[in-house]
Amino acid sequence: SQQGEEDPQALSIQEGENATMNCSYKTSINNLQWYRQNSGRGLVHLILIRSNEREKHSGRLRVTLDTSKKSSSLLITASRAADTASYFCASHQLGANSKLTFGKGITLSVRP
Amino acid sequence: DTGVSQDPRHKITKRGQNVTFRCDPISEHNRLYWYRQTLGQGPEFLTYFQNEAQLEKSRLLSDRFSAERPKGSFSTLEIQRTEQGDSAMYLCASSLDRAAEAFFGQGTRLTVV
Numbered sequence: 053s054q055q056g057e058e059d060p061q062a063l064s065i066q067e068g069e070n071a072t073m074n075c076s077y078k079t080s081i082n083n084l085q086w087y088r089q090n091s092g093r094g095l096v097h098l099i100l101i102r103s104n105e106r107e108k109h110s111g112r113l114r115v116t117l118d119t120s121k122k123s124s125s126l127l128i129t130a131s132r133a134a135d136t137a138s139y140f141c142a143s144h145q146l147g148a149n150s151k152l153t154f155g156k157g158i159t160l161s162v163r164p
Numbered sequence: 165d166t167g168v169s170q171d172p173r174h175k176i177t178k179r180g181q182n183v184t185f186r187c188d189p190i191s192e193h194n195r196l197y198w199y200r201q202t203l204g205q206g207p208e209f210l211t212y213f214q215n216e217a218q219l220e221k222s223r224l225l226s227d228r229f230s231a232e233r234p235k236g237s238f239s240t241l242e243i244q245r246t247e248q249g250d251s252a253m254y255l256c257a258s259s260l261d262r263a264a265e266a267f268f269g270q271g272t273r274l275t276v277v
Contacts (some may be wrong), residue, residue, distance in 0.1 A: 095268040154206030
């Protein structure tokens with residue numbers, strides 16, 4: 053079963069705007085990861101944030117983690133048409149071997 | 165290329181046939197995973213190997229499914245007596261450590277007709 057829920061399910065913005073995507077999860081985690089998937093392709097790892105971290109940056113990406121609320125957010129700044137894709141959060145549960153539990157994903161459309 | 169590779173990329177098969185997919189992980193990664201993804205959903209965990217040992221299997225992995233990782237390198241996923249409900253994207257991933265980022269292949273899209 054899928055542990056996480058992303059919000060919103062779909063997001064459409066204009067190029068240059070910021071995109072904020074939210075994710076909630078249910079159990080305690082070691083880390084939370086965000087992935088991007090272009091249509092019909094594999095997943096590309098974007099960023100990993102550990103349970104003892106609150107914020108992390110990578111280029112135009114900013115991820116926050118609130119373990120008390122069991123939630124995370126992914127911010128993409130100055131979006132580009134090439135950012136159009138589906139975005140997934142995946143949690144690595146505390147005590148789990150190594151598997152990731154994914155949400156259903158957010159479809160982001162960036163209009164040129 | 166040092167990424168995860170999967171073969172074939174696409175497979176169309178008739179119901180009842182057997183199919184086998186192959187995954188070659190990143191060479192230094194000892195952990196290998198199989199996931200299944202249906203349209204509009206996130207990937208769902210199927211099974212996990214550490215080196216050649218299969219350490220965890222999901223309830224999704226019925227007795228028609230079998231996975232192997234001989235010698236702890238490449239892995240195969242076989243589906244016997246395929247059903248239409250098996251149609252999905254089958255994704256392979258590998259990682260270096262237990263809680264490290266996983267790197268995914270491009271997937272094998274299976275269509276059962």
